[in-house]
Amino acid sequence: METMNIAEIAAHFGALSRAVPLRPIRTEEDYDHAVSVMNELLDAGAADEAHPLADLVATLGELIGDYDDQHYQLPDVTGVDALRMLMAQHHLTQSDLPEIGTQGVISEILRGKRDLNVRHIRALETRFHVPAAVFL
DSSP states (O other), X not given: OOOOOHHHHHHHHHHXXXXXXXXXXXXXXXXXXXXXXXXHXXXXXXXXXXXXXXXXXHHHHHHHHHHHHHHOOOOSOOHHHHHHHHHXXXXXXXXXXXXXXXXXXXXXXXXXXXXXXXXXHHHHHHHHTOOGGGGO
16 A cells, blocks of 8 residues: 655645534534534435445544534433433324334334434434434
8 A cells, every 4th residue: 555645645634624624623613614514424425334424424523522512511311312302392103203213213222222323313303403412
C-alpha cells in the first residue's frame, strides 16, 4: 500500500472538511450545519451500516453528541424510555410503528432484547419530529 505524505493528507482532509465538519462543534451555527450535513448523509443512505459513509456518519454523530452533552441537558432516560413516552403521548401501539419494524421487532426493542439502530432512530426522528439525540 502506498503511503501519502502529510501535504497530501492535509489537502484531502481540507477538501473533506469543507463538505463535512470534522472538527469540534463550537457554535450554534456549527451545530446547525453539522446536523444538516448529517441529515443529508442519512438521506443518501449512510444510515445503513454497510454504506461506505457509515463511519463518517458515526464520527459526525459523535461530534454532534459531544456538543449536545455540553449544551443541552436532556433528562436521564434511555432511547427506549423516550420511545415509550412518545408512544404513550401519541396513543400508539407497537403495530402503529411499521416504519421501525414488525410488532415483534418493536417488542424486542421495548423489552431491551434489541437495541435501536441508526435506521430505527432516523425513522423515529422523522415520525415524532424530535432530534435523534433523544434516542441515543
